[in-house]
Amino acid sequence: KAGVTQTPRYLIKTRGQQVTLSCSPISGHRSVSWYQQTPGQGLQFLFEYFSETQRNKGNFPGRFSGRQFSNSRSEMNVSTLELGDSALYLCASSLALLPGQGNSYEQYFGPGTRLTVT
Amino acid sequence: AQSVTQPDIHITVSEGASLELRCNYSYGATPYLFWYVQSPGQGLQLLLKYFSGDTLVQGIKGFEAEFKRSQSSFNLRKPSVHWSDAAEYFCAAQGEYGNKLVFGAGTILRVKS
Numbered sequence: 001k002a003g004v005t006q007t008p009r010y011l012i013k014t015r016g017q018q019v020t021l022s023c024s025p026i027s028g029h030r031s032v033s034w035y036q037q038t039p040g041q042g043l044q045f046l047f048e049y050f051s052e053t054q055r056n057k058g059n060f061p062g063r064f065s066g067r068q069f070s071n072s073r074s075e076m077n078v079s080t081l082e083l084g085d086s087a088l089y090l091c092a093s094s095l096a097l098l099p100g101q102g103n104s105y106e107q108y109f110g111p112g113t114r115l116t117v118t
Numbered sequence: 119a120q121s122v123t124q125p126d127i128h129i130t131v132s133e134g135a136s137l138e139l140r141c142n143y144s145y146g147a148t149p150y151l152f153w154y155v156q157s158p159g160q161g162l163q164l165l166l167k168y169f170s171g172d173t174l175v176q177g178i179k180g181f182e183a184e185f186k187r188s189q190s191s192f193n194l195r196k197p198s199v200h201w202s203d204a205a206e207y208f209c210a211a212q213g214e215y216g217n218k219l220v221f222g223a224g225t226i227l228r229v230k231s
Contacts, residue, residue, distance in 0.1 A: 033219070045220070056217065092162075092219075108164060109164075112161050
């Protein structure tokens, strides 16, 4: 089974621009979560999408947004980029059954997209 | 607030020696617990998980972890470290509902020959 894929792997943008990152989950997984990893703040949860609905959101400004498509693929968008947005953005997928439906909650991560803002 | 603490930023062990990486959590109820490993420039690979039941869980690559409720800990162990184990290790916790993982700051493992 193919793993989680993320595109692009590397991206260089200028302050003020916007960027869209893409994530394709493992086949059959309906949940996609996004995380930001920086040397200073570590790994931080951005948001989770399940069946095209945002189910949970981390403490990030509104410039960070996402969506999920009917095939479970997800995109995240960052508008008005700032230097501090430079990070590794990781996507994770999970079966993430609804409460009471099972216990398969582990998340599998993609290789990440390295975003550099100059 | 929910938090995960990894007290050791760096650990250096000799190849063939045993390893223990510490992890403590602070949650309202017992969370689901995970250990991930990250090699430079790579994503996170799941080593093992604890949901409930047996407090000693086995993972991939010869790793195991022990859940101790009384100490709010979930320490990762390996009896004999290989040079290829050098990487950064993250402990993470997740509540009962939803998929938000809270990560520790990570422990960088160096293996000396």
